[in-house]
Amino acid sequence: MTGVVKDTTFIVIxxxxxxxxxxxxxxxxxxxxxxxxxxxxxSRDETASVARQSGATVLRHAVNRGQGAALQTGxxxxxxxxxxxxxxxxxxGQHRAEDVATLVAPIEEGRADVVLGSRFLGSTENMSALRGxxxxxxxxxxxxxxxxxxxxxxxxxxxxxxxxxxxxEIRLDRMAHASEIVDQVAVHGARCVExxxxxxxxxxxxxxxxxxxxxxxxxxxxxxGRWLR
Amino acid sequence: xxxxxxxxxxxxxxxxxxxxxxxxxxQASFRVAFAWSxxxxxxxxxxxxxxxxxxxxxxxGIARGADLVFYLAILxxxxxxxxxxxxxxxxxxEMTRIVRELALRNPKEPDPE
Numbered sequence: 001m002t003g004v005v006k007d008t009t010f011i012v013i014x015x016x017x018x019x020x021x022x023x024x025x026x027x028x029x030x031x032x033x034x035x036x037x038x039x040x041x042x043s044r045d046e047t048a049s050v051a052r053q054s055g056a057t058v059l060r061h062a063v064n065r066g067q068g069a070a071l072q073t074g075x076x077x078x079x080x081x082x083x084x085x086x087x088x089x090x091x092x093g094q095h096r097a098e099d100v101a102t103l104v105a106p107i108e109e110g111r112a113d114v115v116l117g118s119r120f121l122g123s124t125e126n127m128s129a130l131r132g133x134x135x136x137x138x139x140x141x142x143x144x145x146x147x148x149x150x151x152x153x154x155x156x157x158x159x160x161x162x163x164x165x166x167x168x169e170i171r172l173d174r175m176a177h178a179s180e181i182v183d184q185v186a187v188h189g190a191r192c193v194e195x196x197x198x199x200x201x202x203x204x205x206x207x208x209x210x211x212x213x214x215x216x217x218x219x220x221x222x223x224x225g226r227w228l229r
Numbered sequence: 230x231x232x233x234x235x236x237x238x239x240x241x242x243x244x245x246x247x248x249x250x251x252x253x254x255x256q257a258s259f260r261v262a263f264a265w266s267x268x269x270x271x272x273x274x275x276x277x278x279x280x281x282x283x284x285x286x287x288x289x290g291i292a293r294g295a296d297l298v299f300y301l302a303i304l305x306x307x308x309x310x311x312x313x314x315x316x317x318x319x320x321x322x323e324m325t326r327i328v329r330e331l332a333l334r335n336p337k338e339p340d341p342e
Contacts, residue, residue: 039332048337055339059332065325073329077336173325224318 010078014070015091019045026054028097039070068177072170086165090156092205103159113164113190117157122196176222
């Protein structure tokens with residue numbers, strides 16, 4: 001990893017009521033990468049101050065707008081700061097900081113414009129059978145609707161070149177943005193590769209994650225965005 | 230004239246007056262005011278001469294005039310819900326744009342160690 005890549009890579013973390021986990025997530029990333037942006041999505045706890053103390057630049061949504069909205073805010077800010085590579089990362093501690101290098105590598109080598117982390121090519125820790133099933137169903141759906149051959153469509157760990165990030169326009173504010181991103185990447189004809197990453201589920205991240213019913217709402221939101229907007 | 234007809238005319242008359250007053254104060258677009266006025270006048274006509282609804286119902290293959298009115302009311306409600314939902318979604322995305330703009334104007338740099 002060259003110094004130039006490190007200096008121009010910005011990591012965007014959308015966070016909502018994440019004061020318990022965000023400090024460790026930011027500290028772990030800051031040890032390896034200089035630019036970490038946390039978008040505090042209208043948290044009612046100390047997420048913003050914990051993130052700043054841990055070394056992140058913090059943008060704050062005055063009211064909660066959803067993960068998709070927060071990602072777009074962070075990506076826009078990163079681009080304004082001159083990012084050449086934008087990485088998205090989850091706030092609940094389920095991703096590992098060392099995987100960012102794996103994600104950035106195909107871009108640095110000029111092989112890809114968009115890199116998606118896949119837990120199904122990589123590995124997981126403590127993932128429930130139901131969660132696995134739900135994620136596979138969501139991925140099958142995304143493959144069908146976007147035509148993109150992905151193995152894990154709903155993984156928050158992604159990397160974009162500046163050009164690819166500039167063309168993103170996340171309009172689905174809540175959780176359906178994951179499918180939306182894959183759709184847009186497919187439409188824009190960006191070169192997309194998947195790399196194996198590790199996802200660790202903790203009781204904490206499970207509690208913060210989607211439930212089966214939530215997944216149904218995500219589906220409705222996505223369909224709305226795709227056909228009725 | 231039945232008691233029902235009298236009270237309905239009073240209500241519909243007030244509704245029409247309110248609609249016209251909204252329009253005159255430029256608080257409603259012409260299209261919206263016109264659509265609401267049509268609704269109030271249509272309802273008044275149907276209540277004054279119920280046999281008209283029966284005749285229209287028969288043309289459409291519906292047995293009773295009251296059924297026709299009922300179906301139209303349900304249909305109108307769905308259209309209304311949908312219009313409100315579309316507007317709600319638009320407002321949500323406008324709100325996101327405002328919230329984003331505010332956030333982008335005021336980035337907080339990391340606390341010095």
